[in-house]
Amino acid sequence: MAEFGTQQSEGDFDWSEMLHSWFFKGRIAFQRMWWVFLLTVGLGVSFQAYKGWQQKPVYQSRAKMIVDGQIVLTDKSAAQYSEVYANFYGTQVQLMTSSLVRQKAADRVRALHPEYLPCQVTLNVTQSKDANIFNLSAWGAEQNYTQAYLDAVMEEYLNFKRDRRESKAKDTVYSLQENLLEYQRQIEELEQQKLDFQKKNNIIFVQEQGNTAGAQLASLKDQQAQLKTQLRLLEEIDLDRFVDQGLPPGDEQALVESVLTETDTEYGQARRNLERLRAEMDEFSIYMKPKHPKIIDLKREIERQENLLKIIRRQTLNQVVNKKKILAGELANLNVVIQESEQKALKYSTLNAEFDRIKSRLASYSARHDSYLKMMESLHQSENIHQEPVTILEPATTPTTIPVNMFKQVTSGGLVGLALGVGILFAFAMTDNRLTSVEDVTQRFHAPVLGIIPLQKQRQGEVTLLQPNDDRLMFAESCRNIRSSLLFMDRQGPRPQTILVTSSIPAEGKSTLSSNLAITLAFASSKTLIIDADLRRGKAHRAFGLNANVGLSELLNDTELKPEDVIQQTSYEGLDLIATGEYPERPGELLMSTRFDQIMDELKKRYDYIILDCPPVLATDDTPSLATKADAVLFIIRSTYTRTRQIKSAVDTLELRGTKIRGFVLNFVDNREPNHYYYKYYDYYSYRSYAPKAGNHEKDKKGHPKHAEKIPSGEEHKTPVSGKKETVVAELVDKSAPANPEQKPDDNTDTDKTDKTV
Template sequence: MAENKLISGGSENKDMNKVISYYSKYWYLFLIGIILCIGIAYWYVNYEAVPEYRISSTLLVKDKDKGSGASDMEAIADLGLVKPIRNVEDEIGILKSSSLMEKALQDLSMQVKYSVPENISEEKFLQNLPVTILVDDSETLEYNVPIYIKMKDEKTFELYETNGGDKSVHSFQEKIRKPWGTFTVVKSTAIPASNWYSTISFYFQDIAAIADYYSKQLTVLQLTQAGGLLEISIVHPVPEQGEEILAQLIEAYRREAVAYRNELASSTIAMIDERLDFLTGELSNVEKNVEQFKRENALTNVNSDAELYLEKASEYNRQLAEYQTQIDVLNSIESYLSTEDGDGAMVPSSLNIQDPTLVGLISRFNDLQLERKRMLQTTPKSNPLVVDIDRQLTSLRSNILENLRNIKNGLIITSRNLAANTRRYESQIAKVPTVERGLLEINRQQSTKEGLYLYLLQKREEEALSMAAPVSNSRIIDAPKAGNYPVSPNKTSIYLGALIFGLFLPFSVIYVKEKINDKIGDTSDIQELTDTPILGEIAHNREKEKMVVGERNTTPVAELFRLIRFNLKFVSAGKANKVILVTSGMKGEGKTFFTLNLGASLAISGKKVVALSFDLRAPKLMRTVGLSDDFGISDFIINENIEASEIVVPSPEIKGLSFIGSGPIPPNAGELMLSNRIEVLIDELKKEYDYVLIDSAPVGKVADGFALAPYVDSTIYIVRHNVTRRRQLKTLDDIYRTGKLKRPMVVLNGIKTQEAYGYGYGAREKQSTAYKVRTAET
């Protein structure tokens, strides 16, 4: 025996065309989103965003590995004992430091922020500012307190706060003391009184916070990998003010570099002066001793017999004097390190001691001293970084002293050897008068002191000359200059972002709405949840009439009922299909509406149709067509004397269509559904009518519909668009898989989209070939 089944095309995934078609239904939301976001972007760009300009400058920083092309002034600046070691990476860090930015902003008096009046650009306002506020840095300021200055005449003004404080009259150039700060108001002589603003407001701002903000905004790039060419840039809403900030920052950087070099030179000069004072006294005493010795001993010439030995002894004495000079220098540095407290003092050079280890240790010591001094400007001594530097300085001081002692011990040993050689030759001139030997000793001391004195005097002049020539280690290539066009806001990016967001916002809303919506939307949702064949779709009835099918009615809804009528005939394929059960999962899905209009469609085609109101708990069929429901099925089941023809009521509108009401609502509807009288009723109706349509109770709520299963040929399960929930289709799938009801089929009711209007003029044709027939042998 073959059974014909109407099935859908399977549970295929939605293709891209269907997704596009689904979202295109909400085109108006995308249009609203685009217009709204573009409008907000337009308002932001034109009325809210502040245009910002990029100000840049190019600076050449001389690296520690200098070439041979230094100018004469740079060569003068490189004189001295101790040279600061610099590299480009360190200089970039110095330029971006907040302490340097703070000094630059203090030079520009940025502690005061002037409020710009309405309808006046900040650039124009600052150019025509009639007064300048000079802040007393020694006093504590209260930040962000609005203060107003109201001009009275060319000599006086009125001062008051915005919180309603007392007003006071002051003169220009007068030092004003208030709880929120001490300052002086200076009148600009370049702005005539006729161009003054009637009221000017200002407030004090935290210069440290502003410096931290600008230092983070500052960008320093090395233009060449091996060179010292730097590009310094900053973004600012007022180009002129941005140029001033950048120019002052570079000036502060150059000034600090010169000050550091001068500080190092001053420390060296102070040490040399100390030694020169000491050597001056010793030289004076030696010269007096020579004069006195010659006068007392009446010396005229040297013994010619000891001339050769004296020449040798003189050579050793000269070498001994050189080593003694080096020992004295080492003693001086050792004494300097032992007596200095180390609080920021620089260690002088080792002069003529050519020991690379000692030179490196002294250079590292001086670098750490400078770093410690810089950090103490912004951090306390208890800061862990400062404590770490102090620890390193202590360690370096110890290493330098140890190195000095080792070098000095070597020199002492060598000096002792030279002295021994000297004594050996002196023993050869034993005949030389004692007076002559004494004179030689005095001359040797004098020569040593004079050599050391001249050497130190030369180095002092070199250090003084380097201080007198204030040459910085940097040179400005391009002065700070703002660009012609603002870099912010980026209109193209903002409008593009607004367009994308305008599309994304409605898309996300629709997507989320679709994901959280658990109601049946179209046939694809049914196909995903069950394999039950789909008989057809019914469009949403926009009219109030319940009977939409008529002989001359060609509305889309009526055409779809005709299509379902054809599909029913197609499904039966010659087999008996007279008794059709119409049910649903819950109330309100349109099974009564469907039963009524399907019956009308079949009757119009020339068939005799009877529609039974078998929802004994909540009957609606008879009331829908305006007929009485007082006598019907419940009476037939209870009273065996009643014939089926007695409860049949012909339709007053459709020829060939009849109705059977439910009758009085019984208290035991479930028990009545199990009565044998139902079979008698169905058999009698099958003999008289071509189709018997049963409007039953929802099978998702009660089991009345299952009691009719033995008498029906097929079952139509009504699912309503955007009403039936997805979980309710589990009941339908269970019916299909277990066979609780014969040949179940699905009708999707209430489709509101144009695709459901399958037939009729001006509508898209929906052919029955959209449904496939599968023949299965049972």
């Protein structure tokens, strides 16, 4: 069964193609529903015209408001009401036209002028270009009410802003009062804490003791540092060892000497005397002999001084050892004193810090309290100062009558009607599911599209049949394309001999296409028979100029009749016709009879191809039953006419009977449709006339020309009748046409030369 649904196409999406398709659908919808535009435009124009004639006089009043300067106080502490000036003018316009201000204005007019008849007033507020002025305009049906309403709008606008300013001021005062009360409470609590602290502690004594304790602690810290330094120095030297062993050589000796010198001044004096004597000895030794009395005396004095120095050193070292012990004891005592002093200083400093914190908080709250008091005073002072920047420049003028612009009314009605018509047309075009292109068919059904037939002009409601040298090139080539597609679509299997042509609903062109398909098969030197199997409304004989006195119905009812008794020869060589005959009472039973099967078996032996022109599938049950007996079913779809649900229903009916549709044919296709633009290239091709040769235009016994349109296609097959090799006709192409269809033929090409056969 054919699958119904949308299949995604591959490749990039072509927006131009889609827009072209929409435009084409819109054009088709306009051709069908052009009267919708006339209806909607007429209704729009009529409605607006009626509205204009019935409209009451409209009065307009104007007024102006200006943005004034403001007095700026030199005292920066004075409170002023400041507005947000970002987007100031837009905000004022929105405020003037707000529903709140307009409602208050209407209430004001109703209260002050109850005699005025209320009406709907339209308000417009704009800002003058390059000026700080607002232009107000009001339109209404009542003259006095409109003027009073405009004045009331300005007054209520100013009242609203004044109320907002007063409300802000009240809120600010309330907030300041709350803060003042809070600060006053905090100040009272802090003053009480200060008083309680002073009662509990003598603040003057605490401050003096704190200062004294701090100075004493600093002095003790200095003594502690000095003692630690001396004790550390003494601890670095092993003085006990020096007392027993003497001074060591090197740096350690110098260190001990320095300690001893600082400890005992006598040791230092003796050490300096010894150095002086040694210096004199060195000096006298330069120019005196060793045994010189002076030198001998100096040596004795140096020896005596060295012995004295050793005695003093020993005594001093003992003093230093004792001093080390004394320093350790003093340092321990000093640490205890310092600890007590620190506790005392910490106590007094804590009391001082607590008292200072109370005083600091009290000063801070007092300063804030004073600041808020100044703000309160400035708010009271600014209440009498006018701070509104916008004031009334010109009150509302006496309203003037505005004439009704009928042209504008009618034009707007026409445009609205036109837009409504376009919308209706667009909705109709988008919801219309009629098939218009090959893509529409292939997206919804799996069976291929064997060909498309362009839209042709009709004579008396019918399309003229193909002729041997027909000048309708697109139409002729389309019919031949269907013939070739039908015969060569299955190159491996047998070609269909009996071809059933049908459609879903009437008026889709199936009979015309059946006749032209049979003609193209006859042009290919194939013996072809067309049977008008529409036993209810068949009229295929009319197109060939034949009668339907005796036809298929008589052949099926009368067993004595033979097929040759009802077969009629057409004006086309190799093409015969069996008309419907008289319309029978039960056509469905006749087509399903064994008599019909016997006749079809006999006809298959006589003809290469048999075309069955059947009624629409949805109209009768004849076609679904008869389709099971055909080799191929060709389904005709009329472009922009047949709806998708009708085609799907017909296809489902055929496939329910086990019939497989060989392919679709899209009929009545407008070549201006975006997917069929290539039809214009048929104008590059034309038929060529050959010089008469023997047998080329030989006529049969009835005077009909025998067609020599027989050119091999490259594949041969045996026909059921004669066994001759049948070939499919290939067209004669104009050699003057370029290979590229977009390339125009050269003007110098000799178009009179005879083309070669392809």
